[in-house]
Amino acid sequence: MEKRVTFRGWLLPLVLIAPQVMISAIFFFYPAGQAIWQSLFIPDPFGLSARFVGLGNFEFLISDKYYRASFITTAVFSLLVTLCSMIPALFLAVLADRLIKGSGVYRTLLIWPYAVAPAVAGVLWLFMFNTRVGVVSWYLGHLGYDWNHVLNGGEAMGLVVVASAWGRISYNFLFFFAALQSVPRSVVEAAAIDGARFWRRFFTVILPLLSPTAFFLLVVNIVYAFFETFGVIHTITAGGPQQSTTILVYKVFSDGFVGQDLGSSAAQSVILLFVVGLLTVIQFKYIEKRVHY
């Protein structure tokens, strides 16, 4: 049964949606349209001339094996960031939910890292793992492990993932914690009376009830990993060593603003737009079906 409230006439609904339409038009449709237009040209940096190349920029990108490799890097990176930020967040939320005393303090402390800007977080982690003065790398050295993310691609990836996921744990924690609080006590108690122990109750009763929140966080975290981790990568690795941490959005920046190749940069952002659009459609079409609201 769906309830519908309908407006009489057109004027009022139009006026009401106008602000949102305008915001979308100015901050989304217009720049996106510009990017699509620019992706068809090879301009010089100063905007003195532009050569129309049709889909030439896209051909150039697709034939570049490093660009193709960047897709895999991005997929690995986003997956790891999403997992590393959601699983610990859920774990912490469950623990904080069980606390009887002092949960307010824990909650507040756990939310703190969210206030740290990605670039600052990047610098913090960089200092801890700095191959020369880092506390963590010094300790690892004592354990006999030679940490060098400057040359080791795997370590570099690990470091940017941890630095990106760290602040995000707080954000996810908040949502999981709120969702846990809204799980009806009666179902949990019923399961307890049936003899289910805590972890069994968690996996069979609580987790399914959290699925809408988990799904929402999945979408939001993937979008975060795609776009907002720029600051972390820029401060820690600048895409290196070799290209092991060059994710798609970082390449858009480095080609456009370091290399002044605005045509290629625009084409990359158009591709990125489609990739994220596609991902979101897939998520809503397939994963959402398994979510219980």
Place this chain on the structure above:
Amino acid sequence: MKKHLIGAVAATAVLSPIAAMAKTEVHFWHAFTGRLGELVAAQVEDFNAGQSDYEVVQTHKGNYSETLNAGIAAFRAKEQPNILMVYEVGTATMMAAKGAVKPVYQVMAESGASFDPDAYIGAVKGYYTTTEGDMLSLPFNSSTPVLWVNRDAMSAAGVDPDSDMSTWEHVGDVLDQLKAGGEDCPLVTAWQSWIHLENFSAYHNVPFATQDNGFAGLDTELSLNGPAQVAHLSAMGQWAKDGKFIYTGRRNEGGANFRAGECALFTESSAGYAGISSEAKFDFEVRPLPYWKAVADEPQNTIIGGASLWVMEGHSADEYKGVGAFLSFLSTSDVQAAWHQNTGYLPITSEAGDATRASGFYDKNPGTDIAVIQMTAKQPTANSKGLRLGSFDQIRGIIDEELEAIWSGDKSAQEAMDSAKERGDALLRRFEQANR
């Protein structure tokens, strides 16, 4: 604060017509902070105080890339400054931007300011002049790579600090001894592509790219995968594997290790002088950059890094007069000699170098003239005049990646440089397309 701001705006609004009649403003965007920023500000103040026709307004616009980007964005918005500082890597981009920049030789001729292109040191000027010899931008801060030696670390490892390190062959022996003597960090470098490929090629008089390193045309291709470069990088790769060369990063991260006394040898810009002399708590020394005896009997000259000043199009004749006056002020011997002595950057005119020598500065600060000698000992050839490659910042990024593959042992030097050439050439072709 707000009141103050409104007051300031009102004051500007009232005063500016009068000020504009009295003084022509010349806007100068640069990339210097800290000590260097102060020195630039002082130069500008001196110029403003020394005459009453023009007022130079200097603004810091971020690091080198950010300053270039700010200049480009401002040009697109038709709000470009009169003078823009551009690092040497952006030279080809600026040169190709006909209609956006006004060549310095033209500015000087029109403004009637005194200007003698021959007064500038050839190896510095060469980077910024056309093949016909016309100066396009004014060299501002230029440095060149040298070998820094931690004499205490050498002695501690039982190596004679006065060992001959004029050639890489000798350096190889010293590295063996340092390693055997228990030194954990025998050699580090800063700016690996600049020092170990770009300068390496010039110093051994082999091409880095075809078409006179890009000076003769946009249809240039990289030739950094030649036998000389590959031999050097193979040796470096072997040293990296043996723990004799320690890689610390793409920029000048190694400087921190060296200044802290952790490393024995350090290849870095001569402009590292300010930092090293103030921080190093050990006995240090500057040596000329080593060369391979097997490749060249004697070294050619090294090339520069740093930035030059570009004059932007689209301003009034009056402002260009001011620009001309300011640029000739910057080139005067006193200004240049002070700049050279304070920063470790090269003097851009031979006269400033002579003045510095005459003042006894080199005797008091031994080694500070090595960079000058290294650059000026020989007349630059087509291979050692400099580099003029489009998308060069990105190409350096590619080279950095490929060098990392050598240091980690993932690729041989030949494979890595072949790949760098292939990837770099693709970008050069795109640049050619964009600027045809």
